[in-house]
Amino acid sequence: MSFTKVSVSALAILAASTVVASARDQLQIAGSSTVLPYATIVAEAFGEQGEFKTPVVEGGGSGAGRAALCKGVGEDTIDIANSSSGIKKSDVETCTANGVTDIMEIRIGYDGIVFASDIAGADFALTPALVFGAIGAKVAKDGALADNAAKTWAEVDATLPAQDILALIPGSKHGTREVFDIKLLEEGCKATGTYDLYLAAAEGADDKEKGANALKACHAVRADGVAVEIDGDYTETLSRLDANKQAVGVFGLSFYENNTDKLKVATVNGVVPATATIADGSYPVSRPLFMYVKKQHIGVIPGLKEYLTFFMSDDMVGPEGKLVEYGLVSDPELAKTQAAIEAEELMAPLQ
Amino acid sequence: MTDITEHALLMPDARTKARNAAERRFRAYGLSAIVIALAALVWLLISIFSAGLPAFQQTFITFPVTLEAATLDKSGKLDIEEMKKVTTIGYGKLIAQAFEAEIAAKGITHEVKPKQLAEMISEQAGAQLRDMVLADPALVGQTITFQALANGRIDGYFKGRVTMETAARDKNTSPEKLALADQLRDAGVVAVKFNTGFLTMSDASDKRPEAAGLGVAIIGSLYMVVIVLFLALPIGVAASVYLEEFAPKNYWTDLIEVNIANLAAVPSIVYGILGLAIFINFAGLPQSAPIVGGLVLTLMTLPRIIIPTRAALKAVPPSIRDAALGVGASKLQTVTHHVLPLAMPGILTGTIIGLAQALGETAPLLLIGMVAFVKDFPGLPPEGLFSPSSALPVQIYNWTQRGDPGFVERASGAIIVLLVFLILMNTAAIILRRKYERRW
Structure with missing residues (x-):
């Protein structure tokens, strides 16, 4: 031809x-x-x-x-x-x-955003403050900002299991990350008093800009391998969790509900995530x-x-x-x- | 006087021993390299086959369903347009009733709540029965033997994916349902059979992994490979023949040659970006259509066809050309009558391997909207080339991202299907080469 x-x-x-x-x-x-x-x-x-x-x-x-x-x-x-x-x-x-x-x-x-760990693992009762305490880049220590050095959940709070911290959180390309940042990290940052320290150190022309910069600083997570950003789908988080039973992963509620035989869900502020608790607003992390x-x-x-x-x-x-x-x-x-x-x-x- | 045997050729000296040892070591390295490669392959195949083979088996529930005219054909005129108004939900209810009646008829006692009984049957069943009735309205009023897919969890139970323990923790099923499924199997209502639907049915949503099949993906891949064959083979061969036989050797042809070699090494995702810009944004071709996929893969395959074709042409000895020209053939006659037929086995081999690569390519298709949920089958060509479709590799990619565990098995099953196609194509290439290969 x-x-x-x-x-x-x-x-x-x-x-x-x-x-x-x-x-x-x-x-x-x-x-x-x-x-x-x-x-x-x-x-x-x-x-x-x-x-x-x-x-x-x-x-x-x-x-x-x-x-x-x-x-x-x-x-x-x-x-x-x-x-x-x-x-x-x-x-x-x-x-x-x-x-x-x-x-x-x-x-x-x-849609609810839930923390879940391996079905055979320990129970987790989390709050935004505890999540921030575990994976926030800097935390308030004796009234000053210090690099987060907590190794185990028990070091963050005695009520948590004494196992190594490893959090699989959504990567920044996910819409989920935005909710994670606002509903957990910012809240936790404020609750632990870290926000005030960030605010005191923040640069900006006026209070509004300083506040915004301090909030942005709150979004920083630890870079020492404890907080792992997952850019793939929840299936990737699940397989990472399968490989390392110590890890705690972030999932969508529907994904968790379809894999209840493999995952154990954590409470946030004492509330178990479910369609009912999200609808009435008692479970805090939803969008x-x-x-x-x-x-x-x-x-x-x-x-x-x-x-x-x-x-x-x-x-x-x-x-x-x-x-x-x-x-x-x-x-x-x-x-x-x-x-x-x-x-x-x-x-x-x-x- | 020293003993003569010490100097004999039969007795290796230290240097020879060292050389022999080096050779043995080298052989051992080579052997272990092959063993490592083989072990990796075997491991890969075992993991794929153990996860994927169950996809070719499926659990079916077979029971009689009475297609009551009162529900399905209210007007009583067997008017298709009227009958279409009955939704799949209506058919679903009919199936649920029939299933309950069948369990009662078999005298099985169970602890599943009546409302949850229907959950043992795939949601696909309603659509399946509706299609059957609309295809043959004469069925209305009759009692037919209906073979429905079992729900994904029931299916998983017979395949060992779901156990009584996991079912107890799973909100989508319950141990009672599994116990009933066991009883139904003993009664012959539930059976695990070969799953032709995996190859013929189209994709399904997260709620019904049991109904997901590769039908649309296989057709889409077929369309694309045919497009690539019809475009890349003539263009590739024409380009190679011109470059090899007619083009003057100068700066420009050198430049073209370097570029072709370069293009063959360009990552395939680049062709996807190119395809998005040219075929969709500029030429206005539809998204997710096999025609765009085919054109993009053609661009990608061209250099991979041109390079082996040129090699095949080069391998034809100049004496053949000289002889043809010597007896008065024109340049074109020389090429078409002698050089091309002799180079054909090499060209075909290169083409088939190029097509096999195109068949397995995912990355460029990501950008042109092929990674989509496509439920409807594309039509026949040429219109079908423009309607949305899927492709085998992207279907695999798609299924690995689904939340329901049933899709893990489907994805591995799809990998097996893709591997079979690739093996067939590569075998064809080897057979062709063996059969027609000529040594000069």
Whole structure:
């Protein structure tokens, strides 16, 4: 075959593609790997009803999903971004610049973040202060900042087991890390008095900036191999935990609930993580999960609104819905979200 | 006078002994290197096969289901559009009732709550039965023997993944359910059989690992390999023939040669970035489609085909060309009638090995949206090339990230399938080479 023939056929394929590609009848969804299992469960059930095709759901992370959503309007861009953290101002700006002006924000429900150790290991009763005391880079010691030198949990607090500290925490690319930083490290930093010491030493033009810098300093974890950042998925954390039975890992509630035969969960502030305790707010480490929807695609891509209605129906995310069985914490304000989808309400402008 | 035997050739002197010892040591090093490599391979295979072989077996629950017209066809007209309104949940209820009735009919006593009985059957069953009825509406009103997949935990129990102890700690199942499963097996309702669904069914969500199959991934991989074959082979051979037979040897061809060698060594993820920029962002091809995957893999495979093809062309002795030209053949005739046919075994071998590499490639596909949950089968080509699809290596990657332990087995099973395909392709390459190889 000659060059001409090859290039002609290649061109023909490209030409055909524009014809075929202009008729997308399948939803494209991307984003958070925490939301991914929920989204696939819904997508599967949605496609099974036969009315629409099964949506294609991609992982890739919350930030990547929102970036893909903001790439523009049209059939070659995704319809929904799953996100385990709220949309950022910079995302909205990119969106607006690319013509994605109408975004709907849908809160799916809540996800709990739990500490778990090997099923045969010791029990852990943690608090933010204890977590910070174990893995914070610097701790308050005799009224001054000192490098954290605790080797065993018992050295942090006598109530904890006398085993070596090894915490497998989510890496910084995970949306989970943000919640971990805010709900555990910052709280623990304040509770142990380390925050005040950081604040006293903080640099900044005014008190506000100093406070922000001190909080940022609180996010620092030990670099001596005691706090291991896991950039992979929870399955990686689980296999690390399998290899080293001394370790304590951070998981999503749904992941833990599907591996209860291998993992033992730790209490935080004395509360056992469960959908009920997260819903009533007594378990402190949880976060909302979102879908960001390109409203401009409703009516263009078949099934978009139907998918949203199906996703947020009581059968799926209600207190006894399928996703709650899998580990999602149902949103007490579900009815409000359902009404908002019906009315196709746009998200409120960010502060 | 010294003894003559001390100087005989038969008696090695100190230097010879040292040299012999060095050789023995060298052989021992070589042997241990091979032993280490083999041990690593055996270890890998054992771990993959022990984890993956169970994926080819699946637990099925077989029982009669009466397809009541009252629930499935309310209008009574066997109108497909009307019947489509009955959701999988409706079918699920029908299956649950039939399952309960079957347990009662077999006279089995158990401690599972009636509400939890249905949890022993895969959630896939509703969809399976619905598809069956919609494909053949005449079934409505009849009682059929229905073979449903068992829930992943029940399946795990028969495969040894789930035990009574772990079940007691597991909120997704209970020892009572496992005890009932044992009884049902003795009654012949539950059986472990060969799992064709693993090769034919599409991916499934985290809630039903038992229903996850490689169907979409195999089709996607097949489409991509065919695209690579149809694009990379002609382009690669044309480029090699031109460079080897027609192009003048100058600065430019040297530059091209260096670049081709370089491209062959470029990490494959780079081709993914290139593909994202050119095929998706610029040309507007759809995400997750085999056509994009195929084009990206074509780019990646091209240098890997060109290099062995050029080597094969070089290996054809110049005397063949001289003889052809001598009897009056044109340059083109020389190439197409003599050089190419003689180089063909080498070209085919290179192509097959290039295709095998393309089949196992994951990294470039990550960037073009192939690592997605794709449930629907792509259509036939050419439209099917543009609809979302998965591929074997990314399906493996995908399954290793799932939370349900059932997917560990699936991922290893998928590795076995991929290995089988690779072995087949590489064997074909070796057979072709052996059969048609010519020595000059």
